[in-house]
Amino acid sequence: MSDENTTIAELKQVVDRFVSEREWHTFHNPKNLAMSLSIEAAELMEHFQWLTQDEADAVIGQAENRDEIGEEIADCLAYLLSLANVMNLDLDQTLRQKMVKNAAKYPVETSRGVARPNPSGESSV
Amino acid sequence: MSDENTTIAELKQVVDRFVSEREWHTFHNPKNLAMSLSIEAAELMEHFQWLTQDEADAVIGQAENRDEIGEEIADCLAYLLSLANVMNLDLDQTLRQKMVKNAAKYPVETSRGVARPNPSGESSV
Amino acid sequence: MSDENTTIAELKQVVDRFVSEREWHTFHNPKNLAMSLSIEAAELMEHFQWLTQDEADAVIGQAENRDEIGEEIADCLAYLLSLANVMNLDLDQTLRQKMVKNAAKYPVETSRGVARPNPSGESSV
């Protein structure tokens, strides 16, 4: 199995089964899951905390670091999927709709190669 | 399209196309992407900041809040996918391997209905 | 010494001396320090991750938890002070000015006992 042939729904099920088997749905309420995602995102960020940008770029190619960083990414993804499960949210639709909004906000012509200069409270992905 | 028939690879492509069209790969280095995920996760968390757990559970069922929360989730997912793109990381494999580790750490028999009592620096999804 | 007779400037010096002795000013640039504060804040949050509000209230009275939580708070404070040092920022003035703005935004009459219902990108302290 790989990203090429695994659907989002299948990954959602992997996480849901894990949570169900442990009867952790009580803990997996939206407030706690949002906190948990934020905590895991910080653990991911910690891998790059003191590195220059060049060092950060290099570290993702080193086997041990790569595995550890991958595990943090997996933790983040697992909480995102669990939150989508709790909300009964279709991630495919939600992502595509948001990207349409983002595309309207950042037209290709004016955004090419330009970082967003000021904090806006909005994503710029 | 929906989570039932969309593959992870397809969502990765949606994000990669968006970044490529804007020539944002310079900004989408791993250090910045980890920061960005953390920032979006905080914006998601903000929706639950002052709510009791019951209020937080209710808010995900209200249309306007649900849409806004969905957008934050989409932003988080987009950065996760972009990071996976930059790292050339297979999310399906990475998630499944991490869930095997988590299952070993939290055996069903001893974990059932039990929250993890102490911070450990490790995920408990 | 205690909070009653220690000035902000004295605490700033404690942190500055620590950083200077280790020649860590290269690493303590504003981008890294903002990341570091965010990482430490997540470690603090981790102590309350799976707790109900009542459990969280109780945990701060238990000696061991209290000490560990205090250490995370100290880490957060240290990074805030280091950032103020780097920016040559007077925290007393900055805090008082922000509280004046907050007071204008949240007048006592209309804010009494009312949580802020929607995310605003603004602090509500």
Next chain:
Amino acid sequence: MSDENTTIAELKQVVDRFVSEREWHTFHNPKNLAMSLSIEAAELMEHFQWLTQDEADAVIGQAENRDEIGEEIADCLAYLLSLANVMNLDLDQTLRQKMVKNAAKYPVETSRGVARPNPSGESSV
């Protein structure tokens, strides 16, 4: 007034008065305050999100950015002080004790000019 002559206790009182006047103590429980600090830290980080290290260093010297960044720092500090109030925690003692631990962990001789290479779940201030 300035950092030179303002005590920690005085700043704690500024925040406590603000919270008390609005009867916000219900919301200012430790779990919510830890979340709030994390959210404000992310807003602070957002100012440096897409900047190179050099650009981030420059931005703190530009008046408008400096004011906005100062406001985020004030928000972070306010939540830290509120948490210390709720916990009845002496920040001066807590910080100094933690710095002693940090000094033992990072001896001057071996730490000089050396960034901490691996995530450890521990502060390196």
